[in-house]
Amino acid sequence: MSVPRYWREIPRRYRLIGSKCTNCGRTYFPPRNVCRECGSKRMEEVKLSERGKVITWAVIYDPPRGFEKYVPYIIAIVELDDGTRIMTQITDCEPDEIRIGTRVYAVFRKIREEGESGIIYYGYKFKPLQ
Amino acid sequence: MRKVAVIAIGYTKIKEHWNLSIRDLFTEAAITALNEAAIDRVDALYVGNMASGYCQHQEHLGALMADYMGLKSPPAVKIEAADASGGMALREGFQAVASGLHDFVVVGGVEKMSDVLTSDVTYAIAMGADQEYEAFIGATFAALSAMVKRIYQHKYHVSDELIATLPVHCHEMASKNPYAQYPFKITVEQVLSSPFVAEPLRLLECSSPGDGAAILILCPLEKARNFTDTPVEIAGVGAATDTIALYQRDDLTTFKAIIEAANMAYKMARVEPGEVDVAEIHDSFSITGIISLEDLGFFEKGEAAKAIYEGEVAPGGKIAVNTFGGLKARGHPAGATGIYQAVEIVKQLRGEAGKNQVDGAEIGLTQNVGGVGGTAIVHIFRRLR
Numbered sequence: 001m002s003v004p005r006y007w008r009e010i011p012r013r014y015r016l017i018g019s020k021c022t023n024c025g026r027t028y029f030p031p032r033n034v035c036r037e038c039g040s041k042r043m044e045e046v047k048l049s050e051r052g053k054v055i056t057w058a059v060i061y062d063p064p065r066g067f068e069k070y071v072p073y074i075i076a077i078v079e080l081d082d083g084t085r086i087m088t089q090i091t092d093c094e095p096d097e098i099r100i101g102t103r104v105y106a107v108f109r110k111i112r113e114e115g116e117s118g119i120i121y122y123g124y125k126f127k128p129l130q
Numbered sequence: 131m132r133k134v135a136v137i138a139i140g141y142t143k144i145k146e147h148w149n150l151s152i153r154d155l156f157t158e159a160a161i162t163a164l165n166e167a168a169i170d171r172v173d174a175l176y177v178g179n180m181a182s183g184y185c186q187h188q189e190h191l192g193a194l195m196a197d198y199m200g201l202k203s204p205p206a207v208k209i210e211a212a213d214a215s216g217g218m219a220l221r222e223g224f225q226a227v228a229s230g231l232h233d234f235v236v237v238g239g240v241e242k243m244s245d246v247l248t249s250d251v252t253y254a255i256a257m258g259a260d261q262e263y264e265a266f267i268g269a270t271f272a273a274l275s276a277m278v279k280r281i282y283q284h285k286y287h288v289s290d291e292l293i294a295t296l297p298v299h300c301h302e303m304a305s306k307n308p309y310a311q312y313p314f315k316i317t318v319e320q321v322l323s324s325p326f327v328a329e330p331l332r333l334l335e336c337s338s339p340g341d342g343a344a345i346l347i348l349c350p351l352e353k354a355r356n357f358t359d360t361p362v363e364i365a366g367v368g369a370a371t372d373t374i375a376l377y378q379r380d381d382l383t384t385f386k387a388i389i390e391a392a393n394m395a396y397k398m399a400r401v402e403p404g405e406v407d408v409a410e411i412h413d414s415f416s417i418t419g420i421i422s423l424e425d426l427g428f429f430e431k432g433e434a435a436k437a438i439y440e441g442e443v444a445p446g447g448k449i450a451v452n453t454f455g456g457l458k459a460r461g462h463p464a465g466a467t468g469i470y471q472a473v474e475i476v477k478q479l480r481g482e483a484g485k486n487q488v489d490g491a492e493i494g495l496t497q498n499v500g501g502v503g504g505t506a507i508v509h510i511f512r513r514l515r
Binding site for chain 1: 268281327328
């Protein structure tokens with residue numbers, strides 16, 4: 001991945017910046033220019049909730065290139081407390097600790113690295129609230 | 131709008147074709163179809179393909195394939211919509227003939243996936259997902275579908291055993307078709323003891339990549355009988371899209387794009403789901419196929435797996451499904467799949483489908499999905515008397 005392509009997404013991936021429709025109030029991650037719900041183009045940036053609950057999840061055993069050393073890892077769809085949905089890895093727990101509805105919160109983690117001298121990708125993961 | 135017919139088909143067996151390049155595969159299938167049709171010109175070529183850019187570093191497939199087929203410089207273009215590329219190429223060809231722009235159109239699908247390693251195939255296929263917010267975090271299509279399976283089972287209380295009946299059915303069908311990639315039977319026990327690819331989805335619930343090419347030749351219905359005794363009409367088409375990212379949808383147990391595409395196609399063909407005799411559905415994963423059977427209107431939500439168990443999708447049942455083995459057992463050469471589906475329906479409606487022939491089949495349906503429901507396309511075919 002080129003440096004600019006990684007760099008331009010940093011606000012979203014590091015700080016969960018999304019967007020909110022100023023007309024109907026629906027929130028999105030990542031930000032959009034047009035609301036899917038009401039069609040309004042009046043969107044504003046918004047910091048999304050850092051807590052939410054697991055809607056569904058899977059445990060990956062057959063990874064894409066670059067994720068081999070993390071196997072098995074958990075990915076989930078999480079609904080944040082403000083209603084926004086996000087896809088994320090779930091970290092710092094075993095798969096049998098996750099249920100539909102498990103409460104989770106955002107943490108900052110390494111996602112993967114690109115070889116010996118390439119970019120190290122960082123971003124959000126979520127972990128269960130104790 | 132003019133009526134459109136399929137007048138010829140061609141296809142290769144799906145397997146790892148180590149000795150054939152992507153252009154060899156396509157031209158082999160195309161020559162079979164051109165020989166059958168015996169037309170003296172091709173007005174346009176549409177090539178469905180998903181991943182040639184990644185797997186072969188080859189784009190510009192339209193011109194490449196037209197050249198190697200020996201065509202006289204027709205307009206030619208690659209159509210890409212993840213694993214719905216083939217279905218979308220067929221739609222483009224249909225539109226070209228129906229509109230009156232062209233008379234003789236070749237639509238094809240091709241995918242050559244054995245040129246890269248398995249982890250690269252997984253990566254290439256994941257390009258049909260949201261790169262920045264799904265693939266970036268390590269999601270795969272199997273994982274996305276596994277998440278759908280989990281929430282579907284949570285909502286409808288359908289067991290692993292019942293869901294496993296779809297791949298078992300598909301292999302049963304493929305065992306009678308030498309052109310399928312995996313022409314052998316499997317059991318529910320084998321499905322449930324195969325390793326997890328992305329828990330809760332197991333290996334034998336997942337379609338696998340393959341190399342293959344399939345071709346249809348289309349022309350105006352009014353001219354079709356000059357070229358074949360058994361033309362098949364494309365009576366309805368429908369296509370729709372949804373959020374490419376699975377997580378942005380409110381309901382994960384139904385694919386809105388499938389419902390919308392199907393409704394369009396049924397309406398255009400003036401056909402009800404209950405009138406369809408034979409269908410080729412998009413079982414990229416067991417759960418995808420099961421949800422498709424429901425969203426196409428063949429079974430109530432939560433009921434498809436039980437219907438499969440009760441034999442309702444076998445030839446002679448309520449509706450014969452995936453008589454070529456489906457994506458699971460015919461093989462899933464991504465961008466070619468939509469055309470392979472149409473090839474099987476044309477064979478069924480001609481009465482040439484061999485051991486899995488459905489007696490008196492008159493109306494057939496194909497349903498091709500890109501990604502996890504980001505694109506859906508449905509075609510309805512009718513036998514002409």
